[in-house]
Amino acid sequence: MVKNGFILMMCFLYILHAFFPNDSLMYVLSLIALCVFLFSILKVGRIPRIIGLILVIAGVFINFSQGKGVVENLEGLIKNLPLLTLILLVPLLAIPLKVSGYFASAHYYMTEWKHDSKKAFFGLSGLLALISPVLNMGSVRMVHEMANQLKFHPVILGKSYFIGFSTAMLWSPYYASIALVLFYVNAQVADYILVGLLFALVQLCVGNLLFRNWAKKQAIENPVEAEVPIGRSDSTHKKNILKLGSILMLLILSLLLLENVTGLSMILLVSLISLLFPPLWALVRRMWKEIYRESIQYTRSLSTNMNNEIVLFLSAGLFGTALTTTAFADWLQYFLVGVSQVSLYYFVFVVIFTVFILAFVGIHQIIVIPILAMQLSPEMIGTTPVVLALIFIMAWAISAVLSPLNAINLLVSNIVKQNGITVGFRWNGVYILSMIVVGTSIIYILELFK
Numbered sequence: 001m002v003k004n005g006f007i008l009m010m011c012f013l014y015i016l017h018a019f020f021p022n023d024s025l026m027y028v029l030s031l032i033a034l035c036v037f038l039f040s041i042l043k044v045g046r047i048p049r050i051i052g053l054i055l056v057i058a059g060v061f062i063n064f065s066q067g068k069g070v071v072e073n074l075e076g077l078i079k080n081l082p083l084l085t086l087i088l089l090v091p092l093l094a095i096p097l098k099v100s101g102y103f104a105s106a107h108y109y110m111t112e113w114k115h116d117s118k119k120a121f122f123g124l125s126g127l128l129a130l131i132s133p134v135l136n137m138g139s140v141r142m143v144h145e146m147a148n149q150l151k152f153h154p155v156i157l158g159k160s161y162f163i164g165f166s167t168a169m170l171w172s173p174y175y176a177s178i179a180l181v182l183f184y185v186n187a188q189v190a191d192y193i194l195v196g197l198l199f200a201l202v203q204l205c206v207g208n209l210l211f212r213n214w215a216k217k218q219a220i221e222n223p224v225e226a227e228v229p230i231g232r233s234d235s236t237h238k239k240n241i242l243k244l245g246s247i248l249m250l251l252i253l254s255l256l257l258l259e260n261v262t263g264l265s266m267i268l269l270v271s272l273i274s275l276l277f278p279p280l281w282a283l284v285r286r287m288w289k290e291i292y293r294e295s296i297q298y299t300r301s302l303s304t305n306m307n308n309e310i311v312l313f314l315s316a317g318l319f320g321t322a323l324t325t326t327a328f329a330d331w332l333q334y335f336l337v338g339v340s341q342v343s344l345y346y347f348v349f350v351v352i353f354t355v356f357i358l359a360f361v362g363i364h365q366i367i368v369i370p371i372l373a374m375q376l377s378p379e380m381i382g383t384t385p386v387v388l389a390l391i392f393i394m395a396w397a398i399s400a401v402l403s404p405l406n407a408i409n410l411l412v413s414n415i416v417k418q419n420g421i422t423v424g425f426r427w428n429g430v431y432i433l434s435m436i437v438v439g440t441s442i443i444y445i446l447e448l449f450k
Contacts, residue, residue, distance in 0.1 A: 003039040004302045007310075011085045011271070018082075018268050028265035029097030030074035033081060033314060040310040048308045062322040079317030080366070082267040083180050087309050089135075091298060092137045092172050093251070094142070094364035096281035097244065099290040105240035107146040112389055114150050121160050121211045126153070129165025129204050134248050135170055137408060140165055144415055154416040155218075156211075158427045161412045163207035163400050166435070169397040170203065171254055177396040179267045180366065184373035185392070187385035189266045190256050196393065199442055206434045237419065251277075279303050308407070316367040324374045333375035340381035344447065347381060348440060352395045359399035359406055369396060380435030385448050394439040400433055 013029045023312040041052055063072050097103065106127050113119035124147060141163055147157060157219040169177050173189045178196070182189060251273065258269050282291040323329055353370065358368045369392050377383045400406045404413065404420025411419045 003036070004299055006032055006036050006039065007088065007302050007306070008299070010081070011088055013274075014081050014085045015268065015271055018265075023308065026078075027071075027074070029081070030078050031308040033078050034328060035078065036310060037314045040307040043304075044307045044311050048311050050317040051363070051367075052311040055319040059315070059318035059322040062326060062436075064317075066325060068322075074323035076318035078179075079321045080313045080370070081317070082265070082271075083176050083183070083366075084186060084310065084313040085271050085312070086174070086179055086267050086274075086300065087176055088306060089271050090134070092274045092278050092295070093174075094139075095278050095283075095294040095298065097131075097135075097247065098142075099287055099294060100281075100285070102240050102244040103142060103146070105237040105244075106143075107149075108237045109241070110146050110150055112231055114152070117153070117156060117215050118148075118176075118208075118212055120152060121215070124156070125158035125164035125204065125211075125270075128161060129167045129200070130245055130248065132165050132168035134174050134251060135164075136168075136175065137411065139168075140408070140411055148415075150345055151194070154418065155427060158311055158412055158418065159207070159211055159214075159424045159431070160414045161415070162408070162423070162428045163204065163211075163431060165408060166397050166401055167200035167204050167207075169400065170393060173252070173266050174270055176366065177393055177400075179270070180367065181373065181389045183267065183397070184370055185376075185378065185385045185388045187389045189259060192386050192389055193252075193256065195390060195442065195446070199390070199394075199439060202438050203431075203435055206438065207431050209427055210431055210434065259377045312364050312366055316364070316370065318368070320370045320374060325413070326347055329371075329375055332372070333380075335373070336376055337380050339431060340383075344358075344381065344383060344387075344443070345440060348391050349444065351391055352398055352436065355392075355395040356399040359403040365396045365399055383447065387446050390443060390446075391441065393446065394435065398435060401428055401432055404437070 005345055010029065010032045013025065013032060017029055024293045028263075037056075041049055044052070059076060060073050063069075063076065096274070110120070110123055110127075113123050125144060128139055128143055130185075131142070135142065139144055143164075144157070169175055171193060172178055173193065178189070181187075182192060196255075255266065255273065258264070262269070278291050278295060282288045336347065336350070339350050354372070355365055355368050359365055373392060376388065378388045381388065400408050402424040403409055404424060409420045409424055413423045416423060
């Protein structure tokens with residue numbers, strides 16, 4: 001409970017510091033972040049602990065070797081704190097939707113479509129594409145709670161979960177991938193979101209078409225008879241699904257409006273909405289007891305479910321900040337700019353390949369992409385912030401699906417009882433190739449009209 005209190009205090013102080021910046025508050029925030037890091041690194045697995053310690057030790061060594069002191073190290077430690085706060089608070093958005101019964105209506109349709117593999121696949125991938133933009137990885141666990149009862153074929157689950165989830169990674173401002181990349185390339189969400197949403201919709205269609213073609217050859221049937229749910233009419237379930245979609249779209253639109261009106265960063269706005277949405281829902285719907293009960297469960301889960309994110313985000317911020325002033329950073333910048341001058345499309349493939357290879361051996365995108373992004377500006381490679389953002393976001397999504405050490409790959413692999421290589425490459429390799437083709441095509445079109 002002590003650690004949970006420190007985590008929540010860290011999030012609140014970040015928001016407070018964003019509105020009232022001062023050195024004293026920054027030092028307090030840095031010290032609390034350090035305590036949270038130390039608490040978390042004792043609880044993570046061996047690989048994240050090793051990576052986190054290496055990054056912190058290397059970052060501190062680089063800073064001290066360049067004459068920087070304790071203050072600079074603490075500032076580096078909280079470099080990625082805005083993104084970490086977003087990750088920690090976004091699950092609060094799921095609480096009102098869960099207690100209001102909207103996901104029960106989704107379960108109704110999953111049961112109805114169970115024996116038609118194409119409809120089942122569309123339902124699973126579509127539902128994930130709908131709720132993942134706000135609920136992040138929690139959406140996969142939530143959907144699987146329904147799908148697991150219906151005994152879907154493992155391949156249907158493995159393909160639909162990745163396709164539905166990956167589309168959200170391409171456009172949602174509630175995702176760390178989007179927030180981090182736009183933060184580092186200095187692009188506005190309002191400028192990027194339509195491009196990302198188009199990319200996501202195309203990928204959802206392509207993923208379903210690829211599954212239809214695959215299903216024809218495999219002739220997959222689901223073995224267990226589905227029971228038709230009772231208790232609510234079909235019209236009630238339709239209304240609930242429409243309400244769910246409308247609420248999620250209103251959340252997205254409210255973010256874009258607030259960003260335009262207030263000038264505040266998208267990361268700060270998402271964090272604020274995540275905090276305010278549950279109590280406002282409880283006030284309007286008079287569901288105080290339900291919201292309170294789920295909020296307590298969420299608070300208790302912080303100390304067990306978020307250790308990896310805390311360690312990687314904080315250590316990567318310190319290391320990435322320290323690295324920007326080294327000779328290696330200069331060399332990396334020279335290399336990437338040189339590749340982009342030969343061809344922007346060579347640059348695209350170099351970034352994708354670099355992020356993928358490092359993710360494949362366990363170095364998370366949250367470490368790699370900031371290091372790459374800190375060395376570049378759109379002007380250096382002769383493109384726009386939106387195109388540069390799209391390149392990094394595409395690299396993040398691709399490596400997340402393919403890397404057997406990435407969180408979403410690990411989650412889905414455990415669900416379907418297959419290794420990460422099988423689920424990533426064999427089941428979704430063609431889909432990833434389609435993502436590269438579609439993403440590169442969108443970049444080509446954007447370059448024509450820049």
